[in-house]
Amino acid sequence: MPDYQAPLRDLRFVMDELLDYPAHYARLPGGEEADPEVVAAILEEGGRFAREVLAPLNLSGDQEGCRLEGGEVKAPKGFKEAYRQYVDGGWPGLAADPAHGGQGLPHSLAMALNEMIASANLAWGMYPGLSHGAADALRHHGTDDQKATYLAKLVEGVWTGTMCLTEPHCGTDLGLIKTRAVPTDGDAYEISGTKIFISAGEHDLAENIVHLVLAKLPDAPEGSRGISLFVVPKYLPDEAGRPGERNGVSCGALEHKMGIHGNATCVMNFDGARGFLVGAPHKGLACMFTMMNAARIGVGIQGLGLAETGFQNALTYARDRLQMRSLAGAKAADKPADPIIVHPDVRRMLLTQKAFAEGGRMLVLYTAQLVDVVEQGGDPAERERAETLLGLLTPIVKAFLTETGFEATNEAVQVFGGHGYIQEWGMEQLVRDARITRLYEGTTGIQALDLLGRKILTSQGETLKVFTKEIHKFCQAEQATPGMAEFVRPLAKLNAEWGELTMGVGMKAMNDREEVGAASVDYLMYAGYVTLAYLFARAVRQARAALEAGTGEAAFYRTKIATARFYFERLLPRTRGHRQAIEAGGDSLMAISADDFGLGFEP
Amino acid sequence: MPDYQAPLRDLRFVMDELLDYPAHYARLPGGEEADPEVVAAILEEGGRFAREVLAPLNLSGDQEGCRLEGGEVKAPKGFKEAYRQYVDGGWPGLAADPAHGGQGLPHSLAMALNEMIASANLAWGMYPGLSHGAADALRHHGTDDQKATYLAKLVEGVWTGTMCLTEPHCGTDLGLIKTRAVPTDGDAYEISGTKIFISAGEHDLAENIVHLVLAKLPDAPEGSRGISLFVVPKYLPDEAGRPGERNGVSCGALEHKMGIHGNATCVMNFDGARGFLVGAPHKGLACMFTMMNAARIGVGIQGLGLAETGFQNALTYARDRLQMRSLAGAKAADKPADPIIVHPDVRRMLLTQKAFAEGGRMLVLYTAQLVDVVEQGGDPAERERAETLLGLLTPIVKAFLTETGFEATNEAVQVFGGHGYIQEWGMEQLVRDARITRLYEGTTGIQALDLLGRKILTSQGETLKVFTKEIHKFCQAEQATPGMAEFVRPLAKLNAEWGELTMGVGMKAMNDREEVGAASVDYLMYAGYVTLAYLFARAVRQARAALEAGTGEAAFYRTKIATARFYFERLLPRTRGHRQAIEAGGDSLMAISADDFGLGFEP
Structure with missing residues (x-):
């Protein structure tokens, strides 16, 4: 069974050293509660919970799955x-407003904890995970009465929430909904x-479930401008606010899925269920985006x-598994063969996972600071800038980290060889679980259109410039710093190229809107690689500073620099292919008619 | 449930038009039986069998899996x-020697059929699939008596075969076996x-199972030079050659795997089982390679x-599924939304699958001709050249087509969106089934070492030159052909670069053997992309010739050219990243000690 240990040292590096969270929290209104000691204690305790409580249920939850019996869903044992x-520990309300019973700690802290939960048991994490979105929607758009009735319960965690968007004939295109x-x-x-x-549409973990449901009013305009949001509880709260009468919403079936077997993915039937409007009529999509961005x-x-869990377990396996001798001569002559970690290609696979995990962590915690500022920041100018950057980075975080997460978990399987394909080792489950992340909450293709079309081109590239300027400033400041040229030079070049590529697509798109879609996914991947390069370059600067200042942890910082070097030398070059694909434009995509696509096999 | 149609038109293009199989068969000793009418009839009938008999059992076989009861394994229903x-149709012996009861048709024809079987039902195909390897080993290395006893039964298909190599502590490193x-x-x-x-170690499809087993004799030298090969039947043949006494070999457990659930992956216990030496003592590994290369x-x-099955079903879905409007304006104004095939990024995903399927088919059938020549060819010089090329291309076929097949099936899931993750659509099964292909019979990493280390560098690059010369000649011949420059120019450049990259790695490897492993997988992928580019360029020339000559199938040939253009513009640029990664060398891989790898999470 896979093990998992919270990457506390790396979290400390990213939060305390690289991104100066202590100063960030100190400046954040309400953030003063999150002093370094509190943060460290919470991360440690969260790591313990993830490792000792959640991780041991991951493989068994996958194998057992969920059961639907008489309309009730039973989650896996444990x-x-x-x-x-989780509820007793007060985790659900960690970052929620004290006005609703929360602890009022910064959102970024909850995000760091969410990494641990996802690492340890993704399927379990999806039960509380959706509650945050539902709570967000009610907090932003609910009436005072709705907040009083539902929000405190969600924050406390005794009720959980869902987002009911998709219908059989529409997922991406919510304008088509029929509810x-x-x-x-x-x-x-x-x-x-x-x-x-x-x-988590139906389950036995909480005493009530609060569905946030998109539906159309009788007088609704056509399409996505005619959608409204409703709150529909499984049990209608009684006078005392406790679960009362059963509402007309039920689970019709559980989906049989590739992975996240421990989570109940439900077909939900609403049969004249009693619901209450959230926000203005026909403005449901805007409300939904509140939930969706988070x-x-x-x-x-x-x-x-x-990616992190796969890496940790692949590393253990690579140290233990004896197979073949190093091409450079035996490294463990006393053993029948060398541990496979001696082989360069095994190291390439481990480093790919390590770089995506550590790079992803930097990106998430960089983005998390923006979330804090948007949610709690005091200075309006700073908040506007954070909102812009957050809008830009959200599709990158979503799509790039799930694409690379999928690759990383597949590399973990590959390190295990044939054993990676066997369920008991747990690696194949990571791949199956990771596979959904490229799909739900908008596929990679949808994120890419959001990034290039909606965020960047619609703003005439201004949104992007906020970020590339920051990278440019970093490069300017560090170009002469000893040891930094190796990272700063390629980064500066890519950063400038990013702008040029954007201009190029923008020009083409003025003549032909299809060029946006044609470039989008390659563009998003390009953007992701450059963004991680920026963060790795900053990590190198930080690590070098620590080494120069003298440190008892020289190996940690040297390893960080080595990981960055691997990233720059072996993964960042993928931008070359993406660049050429972007520049090639969309003609080759549009040339074949829908009928002709099948001429090789259709009679 | 997924549908599957044999790509007969594309097979005809590749075999009859691109690679001139009629002439190839006419020249092949014994190949005259395979006249175009016979070939067409066999492919058509094979396609019918795959579609009507095998494909309908694929999803149900995955869901049902295999059962082990009282030492007996039951395969899924049907x-x-x-x-x-399959046996009644005479399929098992299609390409086998008439001396052993086969039909003596060329191996390449069986390979074309194997594509269909894999497309329709990979798990089922693994039952007869392993018999060919066992038969090959006996044909090449067995005694006359062994051939008489086992070979005819395997060829007829009433018995099946296995390859018993791996042990719990060793897969890649067979020198460590303990049997x-x-x-x-x-x-x-x-x-x-x-x-x-x-x-297929144990199952109920055939009346006997013939295990080819690697084991060590009492006087065996250490390591891989001390391995011998044995034939160990499940039932010892009686005097009449029929299954007699039960031998001491049994299935101890079935593995629970990510995919190919319909195939029985067995732990096999040999408890003093009666076996017979195949080939010379201690020379088992060489015999095994006979099986392994095929x-x-x-x-x-x-x-x-x-890849083909995923593509076919993703195409159907993309034509049917209505979601969003084309960015260039409604394409199906009479419907509530446009079919998603109008969207450029959906087309990118479809074309990626199509290009990998059609490119892979060209590579397989090009390689299949080499197999024919090696197995049956008359001219020794031609045979030696074919052997060299086959050795070079085998790891590329194995690793590149499984890496791209995995990518393609994942793109099929992605076209289906959330539905791709649901079992009943059948797309996620393709991903799970495809995942094993990157692992078994030697991981991608092992193939890459074989290609770069064993095949190319050991021959001082001579092996590679046989192939790059052929590409060079093609480029020379076609550089002035109208319409070909767009393909020939980048191909010629890449072909020259391939040689330079090889030289570069070779030079570095003289100082440090680790450089081979450090470059190997990027090198293999680079090689795969260039090889497919060569074949696509040839396909374009063929298609242009057909169009110029006047054809009633202009759409087919125009689509082929468009697919090649997509490949050159959007997939081939990935060579840029691989090239840089190769040139970066291995230092960044070797910098971190095995202990330091875990410093981010290990306390």
Whole structure:
């Protein structure tokens, strides 16, 4: 069974040293609670919970899966008890507003913990994970009454939440939804329709489930401008706010999926269920985006978390497994063969995982600071800048970290060889679990359109410039720093090229809108590689400073520099292929008619 | 449930038009039987069998899996009956020597059929699939008596075969095996030990199973020079050659795997089982390579087959699924949304699959001609050249087509969006099934070492030159052909660069052998992309010729050219990243000590 240890030392490096979280928290209104000692204690305790409570349930949860019996869903053995411990530990409300019963700690801290939860047990993490999105939507758009009724319960964790968007015929294109909401008495509506792919739609972990549901009012305009958001509880709260009458919403079936077997992915039937409008009529999509942006970053964190778990276990295996001799001569002459970590290609696979995990962690925690500023920051100018950067980075976090997370978990399998394909080792589960992250909350293709089309080109590239300027400044400042040229020079070149590529696509797109879609995924991957290069370059500067200042942990900092060097030499060159693909444009994509695509096999 | 149609038109293009199989068969001693009408009829009938008999059992076989009860393994429902039809149809002996009851048709034809079987039902295909390897080993290395006893049964298909190599502590490093063979009476040995990962080690499809087993004799030298090969039947043949006494070999457990659930992957226990030496003592590894090289190409074909099935179903889905409008304006204004095939990024994903499937098919059938020449060719010089090229291309077929097959099946899932993750659509199964192909019969890393180390550098690059010369000649001949410059120019450049990169690695490797392993996988991928570029360029020339000559199938040929253009513009640029990674060398891989790798998470 795979083991997992929270990467506390690396978290400390990224938070305390690289991104100066202590100063960040000190400046954040309300952030003063998060003093370094508190943060360290929370991360340590979270790591313990992830390792000792969640990780041991990961393989068994995958093998057991969920069961639907008489409309009730049973989560795998141990999940309920682990959730109780999670609630008892006060984890659900860590970053929630004290006004709603939360502890008011910064969101970034919760995000660091979410990495650990995803690493240890992704399927379990999806039960509380969706509650945050539901709580966010209610916090931003709910009435005072709705907040009083639902929010405190979600923050406490005794109720969980869902996001009910997708229907059988529409996922990406929510303008097509058919679920209807008909006004009845008072402020209530009757909701009817079928939703699919509802994570944690029904389960036995909490006493009530709060569904946030997209539906159409009778007078709704066509398309996505005619969607409204409703809150639909599984049990209607009674006068005392406790779960009362059973509402007309039920789980019709569980999906049989490739992975995350421990999480209940439900078909939810709404049969005249009683619901309440959240936000203005027909403005549901905007409300939904409140939930979705946080959820997208959450999914990126999942990609990172799985990369880390795969790396840790592949490393252990590579140290233990004896197979063949080093080409340079026996390294463990006393043993029948050398441990496979001596082989350069095994190291390439381990370093790929390590670089994606550590690079992803830097990106997530860099983005997490922006979330803090957007949510709690005091200075409006600073907040506006953070909002812009957060909008830019959200699709990169979501798509790049799930694409690289998938690659990393596959490399973990590859290090294990044939044993990686066997369930008991747990590596193949990571791949199956990681596979969903490239799909849900908007596929990689959707994120790429969001990044290039909606975020960058719509702003005439201004959004991007906020980020490339920051990178440019870093390069300017560090170009003469001893030892930095090796990193700064290629970074500066790529950073300038990023702008040029954007201009190039933008020009082409003025003549032909299809050019945006044609370039988008290669563009997003390019952007991801450059973004990680920037963060690795900063990590090198930090590590060099520590080494120069004298440190008792020289090996840690030297390893960080070596990892960055590997990233620059062996992974960053992939930008060359993406650049050429972007520059090639869309003609070769559009040349074949839908009919002609099948001429090789269709009679 | 996924559908599958044999790509008969594309097979005809590659075999009849691109590679001139009719002339190839006409020149092949014994190949005259394979006249175009016979070939067409066999491919058509094979396609029907794959589509109507095998494909319908693929999803159900995955869901049902195999059962071990009282030492007997039951394959999923329908597998046995399908196998009976396969035997009744005379398929097992298609390319086998008539002296052993085969039909004596060329091996290449069987390889084309194997693509269809892999496309339709990989797990089922693994039952007869291993028999070919066992038969090959006996044909090349068995005594006349062994041939008489086992070969005809394997060729007829009433018995199946296995390859028993791997043990719990060794897969790649067969020098470490512990299974023992002790001489007893006459020519018999007592075989004792445990083998794992034995595909089709035990099942109910055939009346007997012939295990080819690696074991060590009492006087065996250490390491891989001390391994011998034995034939160990499940039932010892009686006087009449029929299954008689039960031998001391049994299935101890079935592995629980990520995929190919319909195939029984067995732990096999040999408890003093009666076995017979195949080939000379201590020369088992050489005999095993006879089986392994064919098996490696077979696995490459599996990667291709899965890519094709994913592509076909993703195409159907992309034509049917309505979601969003084209960025260039509605394409299906009468419908609530456009079919997703209008979106450039969906087309990028479809074309990636199409290019890898069609490119892979060209590579397999090009390689298959070499197999024919090696096996049956008359001219010694031609045969030697074919042997050289086959040695070079085998690791590329194995590793490149499984890496790209895995990518292609993942793109198929991605086209389906969230539905791709759901079992009933069948796409996620393709990914799980494809995942093993990167591992078994030698991981991608092992193939890459074979290609760069054993095949190319050991020959001082001479092996590679045989191939690059052929490409060079093609480029020379076609550089002035109208319409070809767009393909020939980049191909010629890459072909020259391939040689330079090889020289570069070779020079570095003289100082440091680790440089071979450091470059190997990037090198193999680079080689694969260039090889497919060569074949796509040839396909373009062929298609242009057909268009110029006037054809009733202009759309087919224009689509072929468009696919090649996509490949050159959007996939071939990946060579840029691989090149840089190769040139970066191995220092960044070797810098971190095994202990320091874990400093981010190990306390």
